[in-house]
Amino acid sequence: xxxxxxxxxxxxxxxxxxxxxxxxxxxxxxxxxxxxxxxxxxxxxxxxxxxxxxxxxxxxxxxxxxxxxxxxxxxxxxxxxxxxxxxxxxxxxxxxxxxxxxxxxxxxxxxxxx
Amino acid sequence: xxxxxxxxxxxxxxxxxxxxxxxxxxxxxxxxxxxxxxxxxxxxxxxxxxxxxxxxxxxxxxxxxxxxxxxxxxxxxxxxxxxxxxxxxxxxxxxxxxxxxxxxxxx
Numbered sequence: 001x002x003x004x005x006x007x008x009x010x011x012x013x014x015x016x017x018x019x020x021x022x023x024x025x026x027x028x029x030x031x032x033x034x035x036x037x038x039x040x041x042x043x044x045x046x047x048x049x050x051x052x053x054x055x056x057x058x059x060x061x062x063x064x065x066x067x068x069x070x071x072x073x074x075x076x077x078x079x080x081x082x083x084x085x086x087x088x089x090x091x092x093x094x095x096x097x098x099x100x101x102x103x104x105x106x107x108x109x110x111x112x113x114x
Numbered sequence: 115x116x117x118x119x120x121x122x123x124x125x126x127x128x129x130x131x132x133x134x135x136x137x138x139x140x141x142x143x144x145x146x147x148x149x150x151x152x153x154x155x156x157x158x159x160x161x162x163x164x165x166x167x168x169x170x171x172x173x174x175x176x177x178x179x180x181x182x183x184x185x186x187x188x189x190x191x192x193x194x195x196x197x198x199x200x201x202x203x204x205x206x207x208x209x210x211x212x213x214x215x216x217x218x219x220x221x
Contacts, residue, residue: 035210045150045158045201047210061209062115095157101148101203102169104157 002026002103004096009108016086016112022079022096022105029077030054033099036070036081038092039107046092049081050099086112116140116204118213126221133189135216137202142182146206149178149187152215153198161200162187192218 008020022034036048049070050059058070069082079096093107117140127133137147145165150158160169162178165185175190189196197220202213 044215045152045203045212047203047212050208050210059208059210101150101160101163104159106157 002098004098004103004105006094006096006105006108009094009110011111011113012086013114014087014112017082017084018086018110020081020083020094020096020108020110022081024077024079024096024098027098027103030074034070034072034079035097035099035101036068036079037095037097037104038090038110039095040089040092043092048094051079053099083110086110088112115209116143116207116211118202118204118211120200120202120213120216122216123214124217124219126219127192128221129194130191133187133192133196133218135187135189135200135218137180137185137187137213139183139185139204141207143204143206145181146204147178147180147185148203148205149176150201150203151196151198152201158201189218194220 003025005023012018033052035050038046051070067085071080091112093109095104095107097104119138121136147165149162152158161172166178177188179186199215199217201215
């Protein structure tokens with residue numbers, strides 16, 4: 001079965017950093033692009049970033065460009081999101097999703113608060 | 115960026131009724147439009163991709179139509195498990211964008 005499991009969320013102070021991970025299993029990770037999407041409490045979905053299968057191309061939303069960095073380790077079937085300069089409005093549940101959007105993780109909660 | 119506007123914000127229905135959800139794009143996205151269902155405490159689930167293709171395992175009561183800027187998700191006869199929030203998403207342009215969502219609630 002396809003599984004995507006996010007980890008690394010938690011409470012962080014404004015201006016701080018956090019690195020999220022997404023462990024993939026049950027499919028050929030190296031053949032899919034991957035995405036990060038977030039959902040603030042009680043709000044809608046916001047796409048954040050995409051990385052292609054071999055890390056040659058990356059894309060970001062304007063809201064995180066320059067602060068967040070997407071990367072992947074195809075040898076370990078892992079997707080990452082390095083988040084720097086965190087702000088209160090980055091508080092959200094962060095999902096990873098496979099590039100065809102058929103599979104999503106259950107999310108990891110990031111809370112930015114002093 | 116491509117703005118997706120969903121209407122109505124809330125749809126109140128009784129089980130067995132039909133539902134029509136709308137998504138309008140600020141520019142043509144051709145057929146690169148998807149629909150998702152999200153229930154409380156769950157991740158979104160892909161229902162429709164490329165405007166009208168049902169994802170694997172999605173019941174036939176769900177159908178999508180449209181192209182360019184105007185899209186529709188139809189539920190032919192709403193089942194109790196269909197009460198949820200529905201989002202549209204365009205993949206024609208970077209950044210990928212989602213609509214604000216339509217809540218389908220029990221009347």
